[in-house]
Amino acid sequence: MKNSFLAALAVLAVAACTPAKPAAESTQSAPDPATQKWAALAKYPDWTGVWEVDWRNSRGMPAKPAMKLTTEYQAKADAYRAAQKQGENLQSDAANCVPPGLPGIMTQPYPIQFLYQPDKIVMIIESYMQFRQVWTDGRTHEVDPDLTFYGDSIGFWDGDTLVVDTIGLNPQNRVAAGVVGHSGKLRVVERIRRVDHDWLEIETTLTDPEVFAEPYTSTTSYRRLDDNIREYICLENNRDSADEQGRPGIKLE
């Protein structure tokens, strides 16, 4: 014990006597790998700001094409719509603050922010305060992933376009209003690009052999807001509700 204490003192004494390295030498040495990883992010497009769906369609984007569903899912959609005439299916579980998951979460009223990290891009989504992780470290999809609201996302850069490929999505997620559920084989491919200073576009392709007769592709335009993400706790003061048949309710007191 005593010897080791003395040895430690000796080490400190030597350290104190060693002259500091000249500044020039430290700047010439290669940055450590962690620093290099962060520095490499500088080559990616700058998506600073928060991005909000262009609800006013001020760029005159074309109307969304019609979805071509399989016979099975078209019948489901027809039944859903028929029940609306009976007062059902007028409200979704979103009224009970259940987040919509992918793809619906990408076309909510509040903005999205993109954060770059060396191994992933994180989307901070103001609506329902959700986040998505897109792995950009070259990994492949999980084998037999759990089916979750936002699934398993991997991404890569194709020039200035981020391509995000997502599988493993919860069959509860809706591919569109009025189309309930999917097979669990839903795949969402998003091509995200900043088209100019104020606009970002996301082209989204949905495939699911049991739901779609052919892949469905649509493009959504997002406006840049010089703003930050705000808090959104849906259960803070939620007075709206949907019952099991989708009938709406509201609490006044």
Add this chain to the structure above:
Amino acid sequence: MSTQGLVSLAALAALAAISPPALAHHSTAMFDFEKTVEITGSVKDFQWTNPHSWTNVEVQSGAAADVYGLEGMSPNYLARNGWTKHTLNPGDKITFAVHPLKDGRKGGFMVSAKLADGTLLYNLPHFDRPDAAAAREAAATGNAPGASPPAPRP
């Protein structure tokens, strides 16, 4: 909604109102978006909360006062459009334009608030443009242009 203090406002009904930000969280199914009525009363409280703001308004009805509950846009939307938690205050005398509840209870969705000095503040987004009718239809179906894809129709 046949209570004293509510007056149908044809002029406001003609106003093209659209509410996609409200629709993400719920549909407009419980409100009559085809109808706009006016409520004049005194603010009881203004709840600056998510997912919606909420305003209780006391409307004099003879010797007593009825309380009307008005759902409004969220602080997230309103703060980006000039409102603050101090925009409405207890005791303020305000004339509200409202899409009433379909079930006849005393409440609705706040379209706008006219302050005592005449200032008109919009709560719901409003589009004053030629294709407003199409935009309103898009909102009613939850499919604003450039947003989520339309549901297939039979």
